[in-house]
Amino acid sequence: MSSTGSTTDLTAPAEQAPAGALATAAPAVPAPATEAANVPAPEASAPAGPTGVLSGRERIDALDAELIALIQRRVAVSGGIQAARIAEGGRRLDLRRETEVIGRYTRALGRPGTAVAMALLELGRGRV
Numbered sequence: 786m787s788s789t790g791s792t793t794d795l796t797a798p799a800e801q802a803p804a805g806a807l808a809t810a811a812p813a814v815p816a817p818a819t820e821a822a823n824v825p826a827p828e829a830s831a832p833a834g835p836t837g838v839l840s841g842r843e844r845i846d847a848l849d850a851e852l853i854a855l856i857q858r859r860v861a862v863s864g865g866i867q868a869a870r871i872a873e874g875g876r877r878l879d880l881r882r883e884t885e886v887i888g889r890y891t892r893a894l895g896r897p898g899t900a901v902a903m904a905l906l907e908l909g910r911g912r913v
């Protein structure tokens with residue numbers, strides 16, 4: 786991954802999982818993504834004690850790297866949508882859609898989710 790923060794990820798090949806991947810990876814009765822608050826993830830069971838702290842931190846570091854990569858991909862996709870809309874004579878931003886996005890994160894994560902959504906939207910602005 787580039788550490789330059791560039792948006793060249795627009796050309797990244799994998800914005801979605803391959804067809805069928807979700808079907809095999811998803812639980813039989815998947816919880817709605819918007820209702821996932823307070824459901825502990827499997828990663829929540831790190832062993833206690835110093836070893837647990839170290840190994841847990843490695844997992845945190847790996848998760849943070851994944852999150853950053855996902856955020857960079859989101860910024861690139863968002864920029865592509867904005868550029869397309871501008872090319873069609875529209876406005877860069879769609880506040881109704883942004884309200885939907887904020888609501889999704891708020892329902893899933895509570896008040897901090899609102900802040901996460903706002904940060905994601907801010908990161909996606911002005912990249913085109």
Ligand SMILES: C=C(O[C@@H]1C=C(C(=O)O)C=C[C@H]1O)C(=O)O
Binds near residue numbers: 862866877882
């Ligand atoms: C990406 C879009 O354009 C803008 C960016 C958004 C985002 O990053 O989620 C949402 C709404 C728009 O202000 C879109 O309309 O979907």
